[in-house]
Amino acid sequence: xxxxxxxxxxxxxxxxxxxxxxxxxxxxxxxxxxxxxxxxxxxxxxxxxxxxxxxxxxxxxxxxxxxxxxxxxxxxxxxxxxxxxxxxxxxxxxxxxxxxxxxxxxxxxxxxxxxxxxxxxxxxxxxxxxxxxxxxxxxxxxxxxxxxxxxxxxxxxxxxxxxxxxxxxxxxxxxxxxxxxxxxxxxxxxxxxxxxxxxxxxxxxxxxxxxxxxxxxxxxxxxxxxxxxxxxxxxxxxxxxxxxxxxxxxxxxxxxxxxxxxxxxxxxxxxxxxxxxxxxxxxxxxxxxxxxxxxxxxxxxxxxxxxxxxxxxxxxx
Ligand code: FAD
Numbered sequence: 055x056x057x058x059x060x061x062x063x064x065x066x067x068x069x070x071x072x073x074x075x076x077x078x079x080x081x082x083x084x085x086x087x088x089x090x091x092x093x094x095x096x097x098x099x100x101x102x103x104x105x106x107x108x109x110x111x112x113x114x115x116x117x118x119x120x121x122x123x124x125x126x127x128x129x130x131x132x133x134x135x136x137x138x139x140x141x142x143x144x145x146x147x148x149x150x151x152x153x154x155x156x157x158x159x160x161x162x163x164x165x166x167x168x169x170x171x172x173x174x175x176x177x178x179x180x181x182x183x184x185x186x187x188x189x190x191x192x193x194x195x196x197x198x199x200x201x202x203x204x205x206x207x208x209x210x211x212x213x214x215x216x217x218x219x220x221x222x223x224x225x226x227x228x229x230x231x232x233x234x235x236x237x238x239x240x241x242x243x244x245x246x247x248x249x250x251x252x253x254x255x256x257x258x259x260x261x262x263x264x265x266x267x268x269x270x271x272x273x274x275x276x277x278x279x280x281x282x283x284x285x286x287x288x289x290x291x292x293x294x295x296x297x298x299x300x301x302x303x304x305x306x307x308x309x310x311x312x313x314x315x316x317x318x319x320x321x322x323x324x325x326x327x328x329x330x331x332x333x334x335x336x337x338x339x340x341x342x343x344x345x346x347x348x349x350x351x352x353x354x355x356x357x358x359x360x361x362x363x364x365x366x367x368x369x370x371x
Contacts, residue, residue: 055144056227057173058259060098061287061350068351069367070146070289072101074358075127082136089141091360095367098351099144100137101175101262104130106153108183131162135169145171146229149205151195152179152188159195159204160214167224175229175262176202176253188239198230199252206257230254232261232288234275238309247282260286262353265293265304267336268313269343290344293355294362295333297326330362338366345370 060068071092076084089100107125114120134145147166149159166174178198181188188196195201207213211223230253233246240246250261261284266272272290279288295304301317304310312320316336323329341352354363 055172056259057099057144057146057229057351058227058287060144061260064098064350067345067349068098069095069371070099070101070351070353071097071363072103072291072353072355072357073133074103075105075129075133077126078124078128082133085133085136086140088356088358088360089137091364092356092367093141093143095364095371097143099146099173100141101146101148101353102130102133102137103127104148104150104177104179106150106179106182131165131169131171134166134171138170144173146173146175147171148175148177149201150177150179151190151198151201152182153191154195155191155193156195156204156214157193159201160208163205163208163224163226166226167222172225173227173229174205175231176205176258177231197249199249199256202228202230202253202256202258209257227259228257229260229262229289230258231264232275232279233264233309234266234271235264235310243278247278247284250279251282251284254284254286258286260289260350262289263291264310265291265308265355266310267295267316267340268311269340271311272344273347287350289351289353290349291353291355292337292340292344293357294330294337294359294366295320296330296359296362298323298329330359334362334365337362338369341366341370 105127107123109121110124111119112122130147134147137145176198190196205226205228208224209226211221213221232250236243236246276288298320301312301320319332320329344352356363
């Protein structure tokens with residue numbers, strides 16, 4: 055089922071989980087071990103992130119280096135098939151522009167269609183590790199809007215090879231990312247909002263937000279989206295804070311603020327086990343308020359911390 059169909063049929067706020075493919079060399083069981091404790095909460099769907107490959111330098115016996123390309127977390131498409139087969143739950147793969155040309159993207163979309171996936175979260179992806187600015191592949195998509203166009207084209211039966219007549223029309227429900235605290239590369243909030251609107255006008259069916267720790271920022275964001283004429287469902291994305299180190303890592307990596315009240319509590323903690331308790335309580339309070347505000351779905355970035363998400367969702371539902 056499509057994400058939008060889940061939302062249309064729901065009487066209350068739904069939940070969804072986001073997972074990362076395991077590092078190369080691990081088995082699918084690491085995904086099941088991660089998800090098993092969470093499945094009793096009947097998530098409407100599960101998102102699986104996509105990771106671009108990276109260039110790394112490997113030292114050779116003669117002391118020189120080889121530049122090699124590695125994808126540390128492959129398997130997004132296969133994991134989606136495994137999740138749907140194992141849990142009978144819809145999977146939402148992320149698709150990124152970075153590191154893929156349009157032909158590879160089209161092939162991935164065809165694979166997804168063949169395995170029965172009809173949801174995608176369309177993203178640009180971040181710059182490669184060794185680059186400061188995002189650069190698309192030659193013949194790749196530059197912005198999420200371009201990738202979105204490729205998906206909507208396929209939904210209309212338009213393939214890259216223009217000699218394909220009467221091509222099968224896929225039926226992907228398309229999500230895109232939104233940033234309550236602005237995307238870090240955008241010169242200002244209004245510009246970012248205009249590009250978000252372009253994604254929705256281009257065919258996006260719903261928005262999932264970047265994590266935030268202050269619900270006011272989410273509510274303001276929704277207000278500003280509505281005023282700008284963005285009327286699709288907006289799904290809040292939440293992540294637990296679990297270590298002291300994250301007080302600086304999260305703002306640096308995700309460009310979001312940690313409220314003073316939360317950072318003050320975390321600073322008082324004597325261990326990361328204590329931080330987890332503070333983080334779980336904060337996540338619970340955020341979730342409770344969002345649920346009371348009737349958000350369509352609460353999307354949890356589980357990122358290796360299923361026990362905390364379980365603790366929070368148990369109290370919530
Ligand atoms: P875009 O919408 O393309 O926007 C990127 C920047 O360009 C913004 O500053 C925007 O304002 C600007 N912009 C947009 N369109 C135009 C235009 N036409 N002309 C000029 N400027 C423009 N990354 C991964 O690698 N894998 C994942 O699985 C993944 N999952 C994510 C899930 C969620 C819910 C979120 C919020 C992020 C995720 N990311 C993931 C990170 C994401 O790829 C980065 O945040 C990336 O920097 C931006 O992606 P986007 O799709 O928002 O890009």
